Amino acid sequence: MPLTPEQAAEIAEARTTPRPTLRATSPGMEAELYVAHEILDHGLLRVIDYMGDDAAICQAARVSYGRGTKAVTDDRGLIRYLMRHWHSTPFEMCEVKFHVKLPVFVARQWIRHRTANVNEYSARYSILDREFYIPAPENLAAQSVVNNQGRGELLEGDEAQRVLDLLRDDAMRSFDHYEGMLSQDGQKGLARELARMNLPMNTYTQWYWKTDLHNLFHFLRLRADTHAQYEIRVYAEKMCEITRAWVPLAYGAFEDYRLGGVNLSARAKEVLQRRLRGEVVTQEMSGMSKGEWREFQAEWG
């Protein structure tokens, strides 16, 4: 359970009192506000605030004075046009702020996306909680033999158990020692900024993370992808659901053009054009390397 009763109460409290606003509101996103989604074994994801909706994207693209009286079908067409032609600035006009609790090794992947604002819980000031990510058995996989960075077969039986035991025991012991080093029980107690270095990278941290919709889509395209590490993908997939509720038209365009879309190189395009004309094209004729041809065939047969 990622929340204490006090935290759950604070969240419930925050959802009780609507206030009037003149701003654009998204009904789908209002339903999401503050709600804690549990991710992994102790993680969470929740929306803290948002700015804008589908109409705000169109309004900015048109630099208009009002919200306009355009039909939803006009807005859908405009949004699809903007997405198709990489007109990214109107999507930057929406903003979202998340509260995320996540393992440190996931946080280190996440932070590579630099066009975002971040406030992380400080282990220089504060003492971390005794919470670690331990994979569920169905996520305990071997190194892939075909992909240098991915996962392959599941670990099973004794090997799986041994791994889980090691992860759990090492985390517990490291945390015991972290607490022991901090302890002032008859001692000076090691500075927090030093003691934290003993903790493993599956320790949970948390942060506020804020970004605009264009950069969120970029994050989701890379992190909700099947090649992303499972432990970050589960956050991205939940964010996809939330984004769909927030800006359904923009999310629909994103899904069609980015998530479900593909990029063809000039060479790949030519192969398809020749196939459409009825020719048989081999790897040798394609100009692609073996690895690239394998990727191409996985997509196109």
Add this chain to the structure above:
Amino acid sequence: MPLTPEQAAEIAEARTTPRPTLRATSPGMEAELYVAHEILDHGLLRVIDYMGDDAAICQAARVSYGRGTKAVTDDRGLIRYLMRHWHSTPFEMCEVKFHVKLPVFVARQWIRHRTANVNEYSARYSILDREFYIPAPENLAAQSVVNNQGRGELLEGDEAQRVLDLLRDDAMRSFDHYEGMLSQDGQKGLARELARMNLPMNTYTQWYWKTDLHNLFHFLRLRADTHAQYEIRVYAEKMCEITRAWVPLAYGAFEDYRLGGVNLSARAKEVLQRRLRGEVVTQEMSGMSKGEWREFQAEWG
């Protein structure tokens, strides 16, 4: 008048219908939403949307679960601490979106601030309006003789009148010709993306401009400064008022530490320390150049 009756009606309409939201709201900012402030002769500035308030800054700094029950004095102290120690990320958690109508030469200064999102009215798609900035007589100044980039004495009498006539006539004639080149009255009509090049840089353009509070403060420190060009400063000063209404605690800290604060070099600090000990320090002893000493004396006597 920067607004047509239709635009004024759209704005009035947008202010009639509050909707309930669970987000943080700022009463001062709700009063500002959509309202068009007239700037210069045809410009305007208005808030289109905002995210966050003073409490949101503290909440992010604490990475907390709820809005907390902290007293306002605690929040004020925390915000002043964050500002004093250049902890900028909590201020990035607030966001604001403006609609601005401004002369092109002002837009060119403004856009140098890159950490913002912008959608500008497109003169490739659309035809610009016949609106130019003509300075009021009290802003018609000569080149400064002490400052390479500033203004000096006012122009007066015939010289002032001649300048105003030239600006007005050239703008009008350029716009007549812009319209003439676009005209399809028996002609093909020049492409908009080409015809626009005939317009002068005091032509008004407009954009949606969105930024976070930290970067807004950076913009305001440079552009609400007395060294900023008058025509951008009037926008910045109105934004200062709006920001004060939005996040009064953060604005108060900004005013004390940035707008009203000064930076002392190591050399300047040493001069002050020696003066406080009763010594008389001359420019030669200070290590400062003459220009720098002049700036120092203007501040400290």
Add this chain to the structure above:
Amino acid sequence: MPLTPEQAAEIAEARTTPRPTLRATSPGMEAELYVAHEILDHGLLRVIDYMGDDAAICQAARVSYGRGTKAVTDDRGLIRYLMRHWHSTPFEMCEVKFHVKLPVFVARQWIRHRTANVNEYSARYSILDREFYIPAPENLAAQSVVNNQGRGELLEGDEAQRVLDLLRDDAMRSFDHYEGMLSQDGQKGLARELARMNLPMNTYTQWYWKTDLHNLFHFLRLRADTHAQYEIRVYAEKMCEITRAWVPLAYGAFEDYRLGGVNLSARAKEVLQRRLRGEVVTQEMSGMSKGEWREFQAEWG
């Protein structure tokens, strides 16, 4: 001619004296350094400095200690892999700095690319030169009737001549008045920061512009595209040539995957898959709008 004899001499001088360096060098780029390429009627583009080469991209991707002994074919394969899978950070490890002289309306499009460093000639401090962009007759086109923002048929005969005369006369007159307003011949002379507003947007400005290779590729993909306005495209096309000379492997990958590549939406991909199976797919069956189908057919027949 974009250069005065003094400027040409300064450039020639800069190319006479090689100095030894231990840094990575690119022979193709050394040949480009400082050389002024003439663009449009008075514009120019030249490389002022650069950092890195193809090997530097691989070295960063491998976080290696030395330049390595990898074969060029290994580097080509790695670079193509990185480009194909959107691993953009290794490309960010190369940097380039240009000196550009360009019309103001082009500068305003260019500056929308925010991830770059810019120093522009200041018309607050300095007086601008009497130089304007006047299109060559073969670039004087009418508004497109099929594309809201593009160009259509060429203007011809009297209409073309009338447009060229208007552009030239208005620019000349505006510049005469600019000079006249600045003049201190028995007058105070209007401040430069004000007088500049009388100049048209085809006035030439200049700047130093620095960016990394990843962001340069992004710029080139949008601005060397056939949909980009001609007056910015000619700069982008010259930058493509320069980039090919600088980092031939990276440019080759960019050309295959980005410049010559296409993005397929999920819907478009499905249409192609069905066609490859021998089905006939109509717009109605495709899920695409008419406009989108037209774009799809232009690409795929």
Add this chain to the structure above:
Amino acid sequence: MPLTPEQAAEIAEARTTPRPTLRATSPGMEAELYVAHEILDHGLLRVIDYMGDDAAICQAARVSYGRGTKAVTDDRGLIRYLMRHWHSTPFEMCEVKFHVKLPVFVARQWIRHRTANVNEYSARYSILDREFYIPAPENLAAQSVVNNQGRGELLEGDEAQRVLDLLRDDAMRSFDHYEGMLSQDGQKGLARELARMNLPMNTYTQWYWKTDLHNLFHFLRLRADTHAQYEIRVYAEKMCEITRAWVPLAYGAFEDYRLGGVNLSARAKEVLQRRLRGEVVTQEMSGMSKGEWREFQAEWG
């Protein structure tokens, strides 16, 4: 020792062969290129590449055609002027790329500076080395009792020994288990992207980090400061030395205005002005809080 003999040989090799270039070179920086500075117990810092020198800053500020014939005293004055008046863009025209080996908990502080380019060694692809940061006894400090995030008294005797033993033993054991989980000795072997989570945050990682001079100065002002954590400060201090060798004029200005300079709030400025007039000002009269007054007195007595 942070380098293997092979790595040391690669670095020595890279320093043997100067190549001619027409670019600006910095003799101080050429002497630094590739040289590995040892930091902490297993860390390192070295310059991989650089772009620009002091003259390049001035050249960009002047948007000039050549390197100019300006005297060094002119350049010094211009650079000091730019720094004093926060004209940051000319400093952005210089760029530097470092190779850094550093503990993960330091990397996590470092990466908060977002305006930089980073390529980190991937623990999804590769296996990490058995190297951890263990503080030297003289850096083993207790939590500060006056500063919520700093260090206080040194730990001594048994307490110090106990901490060192825990850090070393836990790191060793975690690494043994990391290797054990990866092992395919009769097993499938856990995926690298999972096994890494068992490692503590004092594990060393490494990256290529590239930034411009303006953002480097910003980093150094915060991280070479006495309030920065010791383990990142030692990197920043070495970078200060390197930067002084690279751009001595710019570094001199940075040292005077930023590193050695102070920011005075409007309130603090007023207190100093009153003191200079001979008045005695107390905390109550100053408008400052107790904490702020304490900081003020530490600086000004």
